[in-house]
Amino acid sequence: MEETPNKPDDTPRDYKIMALLLQSRGVEDCDPSVINLLLEFSHRYTVDVLQDALVYAEHAKKNEIDMEDVRLAIQGRVNYSFTSPPEKEFLLELAEERNKHPLPLIPEKYGVRLPPEKHTLTGVNFHI
Amino acid sequence: MRPTKDTDGNGGDASGNAAAATSGSSTAKTRASQKQVEKIVLQYLQDKGYKEAEKALRSDAKLEGSESTLADLAGGFPANEVGSDASVPSWVLFYNEAEQGNPDAYNQSYGSLRRWIDSSLDVYKHELYAASYPVFVHAYLDLLARGLTEKADEFIGKYAGDHVVYHASDITTLRTLRCADHAATNELAKIYRANKYSVRMTRVGFELLLSFLQDHQYTLLMRLVNQHLNIRTVDGTEPISSEGAADVGITGHTQNQIDAFNSQAIALGQPPIDPFADAGRRARDASATEASQLLETFGRVKQENSSGGLSAREVVPMPPARGADVDRQIADLRALRKRVALGPAALPSVCMYTLHNTGGTLNCTTVSDDVSLLAGGFSESYIKLWSLTHEPLRRFRGTLHPHTIASERDLDAAREPTGSESCRLVGHSGPVFGLDISFDNKYLVSASEDRTARLWSLETLTNVVSYKGHNYPVWDVAFAPQGFYFATASHDRTARLWSCDHIHALRIFAGHLSDVNCVRFHPNSKYVVTGSSDKSVRLWDVQRGSCVRVFTGHTGSVDSVAISPDGRIMASAGEDQTVNVWDLGSGRRMEELVGHTGPVYSLGFSQEGTLLVSGGADETVRAWSVNRSPDASDHPIIVKRREAGKQQPEEQPKPKSEEGEKDSGAKKRDAAGIWKAKKVEESEALLATWRTKSTPIFDIMMTKRNLAVATGAFTL
Numbered sequence: 001m002e003e004t005p006n007k008p009d010d011t012p013r014d015y016k017i018m019a020l021l022l023q024s025r026g027v028e029d030c031d032p033s034v035i036n037l038l039l040e041f042s043h044r045y046t047v048d049v050l051q052d053a054l055v056y057a058e059h060a061k062k063n064e065i066d067m068e069d070v071r072l073a074i075q076g077r078v079n080y081s082f083t084s085p086p087e088k089e090f091l092l093e094l095a096e097e098r099n100k101h102p103l104p105l106i107p108e109k110y111g112v113r114l115p116p117e118k119h120t121l122t123g124v125n126f127h128i
Numbered sequence: 129m130r131p132t133k134d135t136d137g138n139g140g141d142a143s144g145n146a147a148a149a150t151s152g153s154s155t156a157k158t159r160a161s162q163k164q165v166e167k168i169v170l171q172y173l174q175d176k177g178y179k180e181a182e183k184a185l186r187s188d189a190k191l192e193g194s195e196s197t198l199a200d201l202a203g204g205f206p207a208n209e210v211g212s213d214a215s216v217p218s219w220v221l222f223y224n225e226a227e228q229g230n231p232d233a234y235n236q237s238y239g240s241l242r243r244w245i246d247s248s249l250d251v252y253k254h255e256l257y258a259a260s261y262p263v264f265v266h267a268y269l270d271l272l273a274r275g276l277t278e279k280a281d282e283f284i285g286k287y288a289g290d291h292v293v294y295h296a297s298d299i300t301t302l303r304t305l306r307c308a309d310h311a312a313t314n315e316l317a318k319i320y321r322a323n324k325y326s327v328r329m330t331r332v333g334f335e336l337l338l339s340f341l342q343d344h345q346y347t348l349l350m351r352l353v354n355q356h357l358n359i360r361t362v363d364g365t366e367p368i369s370s371e372g373a374a375d376v377g378i379t380g381h382t383q384n385q386i387d388a389f390n391s392q393a394i395a396l397g398q399p400p401i402d403p404f405a406d407a408g409r410r411a412r413d414a415s416a417t418e419a420s421q422l423l424e425t426f427g428r429v430k431q432e433n434s435s436g437g438l439s440a441r442e443v444v445p446m447p448p449a450r451g452a453d454v455d456r457q458i459a460d461l462r463a464l465r466k467r468v469a470l471g472p473a474a475l476p477s478v479c480m481y482t483l484h485n486t487g488g489t490l491n492c493t494t495v496s497d498d499v500s501l502l503a504g505g506f507s508e509s510y511i512k513l514w515s516l517t518h519e520p521l522r523r524f525r526g527t528l529h530p531h532t533i534a535s536e537r538d539l540d541a542a543r544e545p546t547g548s549e550s551c552r553l554v555g556h557s558g559p560v561f562g563l564d565i566s567f568d569n570k571y572l573v574s575a576s577e578d579r580t581a582r583l584w585s586l587e588t589l590t591n592v593v594s595y596k597g598h599n600y601p602v603w604d605v606a607f608a609p610q611g612f613y614f615a616t617a618s619h620d621r622t623a624r625l626w627s628c629d630h631i632h633a634l635r636i637f638a639g640h641l642s643d644v645n646c647v648r649f650h651p652n653s654k655y656v657v658t659g660s661s662d663k664s665v666r667l668w669d670v671q672r673g674s675c676v677r678v679f680t681g682h683t684g685s686v687d688s689v690a691i692s693p694d695g696r697i698m699a700s701a702g703e704d705q706t707v708n709v710w711d712l713g714s715g716r717r718m719e720e721l722v723g724h725t726g727p728v729y730s731l732g733f734s735q736e737g738t739l740l741v742s743g744g745a746d747e748t749v750r751a752w753s754v755n756r757s758p759d760a761s762d763h764p765i766i767v768k769r770r771e772a773g774k775q776q777p778e779e780q781p782k783p784k785s786e787e788g789e790k791d792s793g794a795k796k797r798d799a800a801g802i803w804k805a806k807k808v809e810e811s812e813a814l815l816a817t818w819r820t821k822s823t824p825i826f827d828i829m830m831t832k833r834n835l836a837v838a839t840g841a842f843t844l
Contacts, residue, residue, distance in 0.1 A: 091621060121591050
């Protein structure tokens, strides 16, 4: 990212934009390869979304891609990439359900206290 | 609202809506003229696509083509607020001609609000500023939602300065939003839109604010205040320092006052000593004199615990005490007698373990309670275990036949003849982010990005159980002090409680607004403390699974928490480089310790609870004096500031690992926090600072004898 004053700046425009984006989010310093990775990712993502949008536009018998097509393409992907944790209300319901049961009593037994053998990784999992 | 002209059925529909909705409005009634109402009806017809009706209304009412200004705002009217069909009534409800046609309305009204606050009495300025912050955020989001990006930029540029002190990171995030879609999908914007921002004000201050808004007809601001703010008034005329205080901001508790919330009863005492495990009676390999000394110490400990301890009913179910517990009690008693008394004059010794050649792949470390084992979790999904004593780690041979083992000697023979100083535990399928070793050195539990927590037996050095339940990376894990239970903290905003013998979680602690970064148990195992990226720390009851305390006051995400051994005090620290000390009983902050110049990753209390050690990314270990009670403390705090660390940290022989690259990829260092190089004003409570050589501190703990043990990875 650094250049000497008398050398012409030959870093690509996209590289500079990505660096500015990082700077705007508060990143003070990073390895140069990080920017390359981010550029590659954004390129791949954009190409995938636009390809999907093209398919949708063709399906709707349009000649050009529309905002609607792009939106639909993004929505189609959002379910399995860029997922976010469940909503708070859902988690609270789940928690209430789980927390209803009192803590289980400890059974009187000797030996190591572990789950039943079928749930542990201690078993022999091959057969000769 | 004066009755409108009925043109046809559709128009009548709209005006019916309008009339019904505005029957309750105050300001709109007085100001809206018939012309305005007709404009609204026209816009409604245009929106709905009723061309004929529109033409008819236009010709009847002889309106000019003034749709342009209205269309700007109407087209971009935030549909998410009340629903697109209901937009007309709510629009009309707060209609103010001066404001609606004018895209600069936000700027002007907020600007005059600010000027008014500046000119108000000092007594109220502080809380009015605090109340104006959420208005500022929502005004900005509204401008974005209407597509007025340049206006939004101007707005934030002009007014962000006031709020940067307390809300810097939020403002940087808001600046990056450029259009309505961004505002609708960004996590932070959604949190602001979905939750009411609670603010505490005096009654007088609140009335001043309301009357100002009403007098000047700032209906835009009033709408924002009404919809997005939750103002709780407090009686009395004393000014309240609201920023960074207990119940300000979005904590999810809009109904209850935090003070009332934080006054739920909790039991912080020590659990009763199991009569079976009466160590005094079973001091086996001790000489006669030692036995009597141990008995004496035991008697003293029992006396201290009898007051304020827990009753048998309140205790979390635990397995009955066994030989290992008795041994531990005896060891604890010995340690109690040999413990170094710490204070401002007697600083702890710090034993620092530096890991070399990790190449940025080391994510977390932990040391066992007796400082005999050190475990490190790596990005390459394995855990490396080092023996810190001279005992090598010996796995079992592959040819082990359980039926041939008849005695301990046979078991010993079944192990490898020569072990090694270190060994690798392979099992996870993602980077390992959290580790903890149980008190008896029998189990190690690890948390990883592959959404599982795994239990490893340290006697066989193999993976025993894999606990599945989280659906997002697990950031931290901690064992209960008496063993058997452990808790995990994950990106899915929950912490869960597990017991070693159940593969599904026993409790889910849900309530944080953002991912949970760290989790620790209370010494009596009845409570769990979690710290999160939503800048709050919560105390959860293990038996009921409910949150009993919320501690707000951090200005950055919380990366580490620690509880004092007597269970009354808690310390938390994180990205904002300050360590906060809280009283668990009342939920109030006792002290704010400033001094670190980088995020703080780990905290540890001394056994008496009067000294706190912390380590972080600024490559220093710092010791702080904790004032236990607001009134007279045992030792007076000496106002002495040490500059550079005078004492050298002792470095033990460095455990080596074979990695060679130099990538800096550890999770904590990539956190998008703001590393402010603060002009260091250090707290008076800072007793000492020890600097390492380019080694950020990942973990620091105090042993039972008050020796501080720190670990870090050497980073060039």
